[in-house]
Amino acid sequence: MSNNLLKGKRGIITGALDSNSIAWKVAEKAYEQGATFTLTNAPIAMRMGEINKLAEQCQAKIIPADATSTDDLENLYTQSMDILGGKIDFVLHSIGMSVNIRKKVPYTESNYEYFAKGIDVSALSLHKLLSVAYKMDAINDYGSVVALTYIAAQRVYPFYTDMSDIKAMLESICRNFGYHYGLKNKTRINSVSQSPTKTSAGSGIKGFDSFYNFAGKQSPLGNASAEDCANFCITLFSDLTRMVTMQNLYHDGGYSSTGITTAMIEDFNKANQ
Numbered sequence: 001m002s003n004n005l006l007k008g009k010r011g012i013i014t015g016a017l018d019s020n021s022i023a024w025k026v027a028e029k030a031y032e033q034g035a036t037f038t039l040t041n042a043p044i045a046m047r048m049g050e051i052n053k054l055a056e057q058c059q060a061k062i063i064p065a066d067a068t069s070t071d072d073l074e075n076l077y078t079q080s081m082d083i084l085g086g087k088i089d090f091v092l093h094s095i096g097m098s099v100n101i102r103k104k105v106p107y108t109e110s111n112y113e114y115f116a117k118g119i120d121v122s123a124l125s126l127h128k129l130l131s132v133a134y135k136m137d138a139i140n141d142y143g144s145v146v147a148l149t150y151i152a153a154q155r156v157y158p159f160y161t162d163m164s165d166i167k168a169m170l171e172s173i174c175r176n177f178g179y180h181y182g183l184k185n186k187t188r189i190n191s192v193s194q195s196p197t198k199t200s201a202g203s204g205i206k207g208f209d210s211f212y213n214f215a216g217k218q219s220p221l222g223n224a225s226a227e228d229c230a231n232f233c234i235t236l237f238s239d240l241t242r243m244v245t246m247q248n249l250y251h252d253g254g255y256s257s258t259g260i261t262t263a264m265i266e267d268f269n270k271a272n273q
């Protein structure tokens with residue numbers, strides 16, 4: 001259903017790899033709500049060509065960009081403003097990758113080259129996206145930038161290894177850049193802390209399925225889906241949330257405020273009978 005919440009707005013959506021990606025759902029919803037936008041991903045991620053289907057469906061152009069390269073990001077904004085016909089109103093940062101997780105390296109034995117790569121791709125890429133836009137004055141007044149994060153930035157989830165520290169940095173960048181960009185032209189910057197979601201990035205984490213089931217039982221509303229997350233992002237891009245900035249917003253079915261649910265106690269009792 002469309003309420004034209006984003007009618008007339010121009011955006012950039014990163015990170016749509018396949019139809020499971022959270023960014024993919026955000027693109028579908030943004031299109032449904034009347035936005036025009038460009039799609040971008042790392043050149044290597046385009047090999048599968050899945051993104052072409054999304055581009056066709058949303059009448060969007062694709063601009064390859066490695067989010068760790070400021071040159072690529074400059075080109076991304078220049079081309080996006082050219083194609084869309086003006087400054088950008090919203091940006092989705094939906095980028096995450098940890099080599100330590102991929103290679104199953106335990107947190108205490110983290111490889112520091114991998115760690116640095118993870119920081120660059122998953123956290124500094126947000127700083128670069130914002131800093132390039134800031135210098136180019138590419139974002140409109142009351143523009144909105146959303147980055148996706150996970151509660152391991154606040155609490156320990158051992159299997160999330162170095163990404164826990166990296167997400168803490170990402171959220172900190174939202175707050176700090178949110179301050180500067182808010183003063184500059186009222187651009188809002190928030191992070192959305194999403195439930196475990198079955199995507200390429202999510203499923204790459206050791207023990208993901210058990211943890212996904214655990215989180216679902218531990219949340220009064222159950223796990224939030226990628227589609228639910230997309231709907232929430234749309235509200236943050238819209239004019240209905242113009243005074244929300246520098247926040248880490250939990251989108252997790254109540255998980256972050258729950259000590260324990262009766263469903264979890266029942267499971268525990270059954271297991272100990």
Ligand SMILES: NC(=O)c1ccc[n+]([C@@H]2O[C@H](COP(=O)([O-])OP(=O)(O)OC[C@H]3O[C@@H](n4cnc5c(N)ncnc54)[C@H](O)[C@@H]3O)[C@@H](O)[C@H]2O)c1
Nearest residue numbers: 015017021022042045067095096148196197199200201202
């Ligand atoms: N899936 C989950 O359980 C979950 C939960 C909370 C937060 N998140 C976050 O949501 C975001 C999106 O992840 P997803 O779950 O949709 O998985 P996904 O694998 O579909 O998306 C991750 C994207 O990052 C892109 N990427 C990697 N390196 C890049 C680079 N150098 N330059 C540009 N793009 C690059 C990938 O190509 C991919 O499209 C991530 O930040 C992730 O940490 C995911």
